Amino acid sequence: MADAPSANDELYPIAVLIDELKHDDVLLRLNAIHRLSTIALALGPERTREELIPFLDGQTAPYAPPPGQNLTPLAESVEDEDEVLVALSEELGSFIEYVGGPQYGHVLLSPLENLAAIEEPAVRDKAVESLNKICQDLSSQQIEEYFIPLTIRLSKADWFTSKVSGCGLYTAPYKKISPQVQESLRTQFGLLVHDETPMVRRQSATNLSKFIKEMTAPVVIEEMIPLFQHLAQDDQDSVRLLTVEILIAIAEVVPKDQQSSHSVLLTSLRSLIEDKSWRVRYMIADRFEKIAKAVDDETVSRDLIPAFVKLLKDNEAEVRTAIAGQIPGFCSLVDRDTLLKDIMSSVEDLVSDPSQHVRAALGTQISGLAPILGKQETIDHLLPMFLQMLKDEFPE
Structure with a gap:
């Protein structure tokens, strides 16, 4: 009859993973991070909360590994390896089930708070993402007691x-x-x-x-x-x-x-x-339809129609390219007479724009004007534009 597994046998794979977390090889450490759930399952929720999480938090942990194993804070071994810290930040965001469920979810906040303060943006962004993910599962009391103070700190x-x-x-x-x-x-x-x-x-x-x-x-x-x-x-x-x-x-x-x-x-x-700054005007141009839908009709007719025409004539090709992409969307929000009288001539000018990117943006959007203009106006205004674009020196 086989001997019952000893405590050391049960802890052996954990010790191996902990060794890998401290290994010089980044790939081994990454692999160990992705197997943290294995450690957590072996330890159980209580020991995960009391031993594994403090270990990940870079604190002195009470966990006593098998003889010959020396447990040191993870922060010491992965201090400069951003790739490993990004992986750790991501893993912790899905760790609630391993610490005993949402009622214990707040124990994960401390290591993520440390990760959120690291210099590398990719690590911080992933830590913030995981913190927000955990927040969804916390109670109002947990949020006010643990999450809000963390945010303020x-x-x-x-x-x-x-x-x-x-x-x-x-x-x-x-x-x-x-x-x-x-x-x-x-x-x-x-x-x-x-x-x-x-x-x-x-x-x-x-x-x-x-x-x-x-x-x-x-x-x-x-x-x-x-x-x-x-x-x-x-x-x-x-x-x-x-x-x-x-x-x-x-x-x-x-x-x-x-x-x-x-x-x-x-x-x-x-x-x-x-x-x-053309970059600010570019953002306005790129979001023009969303702006028009969010404001009242008076603002559209008084401010946005003249602004739309002005942006179509902007000095920067990037701005004209962005506003060209808004032509069908914005024009569907104004009446047909205003479109023909105030806007259409400026749209037609883009066909011969010196920038090929502006002309290309116009080419992808111009057909969207046909349902707005109707059959006759499409023939009068859009058809000549199509014919001219077909002769463009840049086939794209």
Whole structure:
């Protein structure tokens, strides 16, 4: 009769995996990270919480491996291997079942908080993604006790890398917390919007459009429009270009019949359309149909139709290419007479645009105007354009 397996036999594969986690070979370490669930299953939920997670967190763990094995914090062995840390960040995002279910999900936050503060963006991004994934399974009490303090710590850290990660952790918990905590989160996010570091302001702008979608219209009007206005006036065009999505998010939340009373929105829209940076104008051009659908009809006729024509004539080919891609979508939102009278001549001019990329963008979109114009106008306006494009020196 075979002897019953000893405790050492049961722990042997765990010891091998732990050795691999500390190995010089990156591929072995990567392989070990992807097999962390094997360790967790062997240890069981309680020991995973009490021993494996602290080990991954870089703390001194109480786990006593077989003789000859020396357990050291993972952070020491993979300190500079971004590839391994990305894999670890991803694995931890799916680790709730191995620590005993959602009621223990908060124990995973500490190692991910450390990973979210690392210099390499790929590691931080994956850590933030996993933190948000775990947040979906946490209770309101867990979020307020563990997740929100983590978010605030990252947001108040000395290094911009932590603040950048913090910016991405406001949306997921927002609807699961009390109004008082929501208010404190909005206040803290406002500090990130006003941060002195452009990288933090960029990330706050990237996430503000998502954050706004979780809020009620009165909160957006009272608190978020001023934040948008601040970012829209930023001296860095890399920040200003991100405010186009924020403008769309605000316009989608604020009812159209109330938009005209918030003149700062229209003022900011006009400023972005006229921005001196072509990259900002490009973002406006690339999102033009979305903007038009989000604002009221008066803004479309008074501001967006002249802006559309102006962008079709922009000095930068990249801007003209982007706006050419919006032709059918935007033109379907205006009446046919306005299209023929105010827009069509500028569209026709693009057929002979000096940039082949602009002409190519026009070529892929122009057929979408036919249903809007109708049979006769298609023959009068579009057919000559098709014939001219067929003779283009660039066949593509």
